[in-house]
Amino acid sequence: MQYVEQQGRELVRIETCDLIHYYHAIYENLRKLLVGTYFLELVDVVQPEGHNAEDLFELLVACFDLLEAQIPTQVMVRVVELKMLRCAGLTPVLTACVRCRRMLGTSGRFGFSLTEGGAVCGDCVRQGPVHQYVSAETLGFLAAANDATLQDSVGIACSPRILHESAKIIYPFMTCQLNKDLHAKKVLKDVLEHIDEGVGRTGA
Ligand SMILES: [Zn+2]
Numbered sequence: 001m002q003y004v005e006q007q008g009r010e011l012v013r014i015e016t017c018d019l020i021h022y023y024h025a026i027y028e029n030l031r032k033l034l035v036g037t038y039f040l041e042l043v044d045v046v047q048p049e050g051h052n053a054e055d056l057f058e059l060l061v062a063c064f065d066l067l068e069a070q071i072p073t074q075v076m077v078r079v080v081e082l083k084m085l086r087c088a089g090l091t092p093v094l095t096a097c098v099r100c101r102r103m104l105g106t107s108g109r110f111g112f113s114l115t116e117g118g119a120v121c122g123d124c125v126r127q128g129p130v131h132q133y134v135s136a137e138t139l140g141f142l143a144a145a146n147d148a149t150l151q152d153s154v155g156i157a158c159s160p161r162i163l164h165e166s167a168k169i170i171y172p173f174m175t176c177q178l179n180k181d182l183h184a185k186k187v188l189k190d191v192l193e194h195i196d197e198g199v200g201r202t203g204a
Contacts, residue, residue, distance in 0.1 A: 025068045035072040038184040039063050039080055045180045046088035056087045062150050070154070078166045079145045079153040081174060086146060090177050092169075093118025094143040100124055107136050112169045114176040131172065138165040 001017040026032045043060050047053045063080050070076070085091055096103050097110075098118040104110060111120035111130030119139055120130050141162045145153040158166075175181050 023064050023068050026064065029071070031072060032067050034184075034188050035077060036064060036067050038077070038182070038188050039067070039084075041182050041184040042081065042084045045178055045182060046084050046090070046174075053087075056084070059083055059087055059150070066150060066154065073154070074163045074167070075156065075158060076154050078142075078163065078170055079150065081170050082142060082146050083150055083153075085170075085174060085177075090174075091146060092142075092173055094139050094146065095119075097121035097124055099127075104139065105136060106140065110134055110136065110139065112173075114169075114173050117173075117177070132165075132168050134165050134169055135161070138162045138169075142166060142170070 002015040004013045004015060023036075026036050039060060043053075043056055047056050063083075066076065082091070092112075096118075097120055098113060098116040099120055100123065102121055104119055104121055108122060110122060110133070111125040112118065112132045112134045113120050114131045119134065120128075125133075137159070138161075141156060141158045144156055148156065171185065
């Protein structure tokens with residue numbers, strides 16, 4: 001790739017580049033293309049301009065490899081959001097309470113605070129409002145997905161309830177922490193919400 005960077009100018013101009021991998025399978029499938037566009041925008045918003053983003057771009061390539069091989073699912077989208085947040089140093093606290101620092105149990109219902117950065121235990125929920133209530137199972141899924149490789153995370157089994165709760169906390173957490181909304185997310189809202197139904201219908 002050849003590019004021109006001029007002092008005092010914010011934008012770098014790309015002159016030429018060679019395509020190493022075209023990801024043809026993504027271009028051939030509208031659902032993959034839309035989700036891939038969302039992943040691209042995620043990289044754009046989680047990484048401040050001008051910072052070294054090698055980890056993030058390696059993750060993006062891994063995401064495209066996965067998207068090329070598989071029809072996207074809601075699990076894949078949630079996992080990629082989590083991994084991107086991790087790359088940006090914004091992993092939510094999932095296994096302990098952000099207020100009292102105690103470790104959370106493996107059952108029961110907890111809170112989630114967007115501004116405080118993670119889960120809130122039952123005792124602390126009673127002492128102050130939280131953005132959302134969340135089950136121990138959902139926090140367990142997110143913690144497991146956060147620790148596992150991208151490939152393994154996408155294979156973790158989870159219920160519709162876990163997916164619903166995950167969607168209610170991860171994207172709002174991201175936009176709260178970054179103070180940005182994603183354009184692709186708005187376009188994709190229906191596609192993402194019904195993505196697994198579509199997979200079921202087509203049998204893919
Ligand atoms: Zn607590």
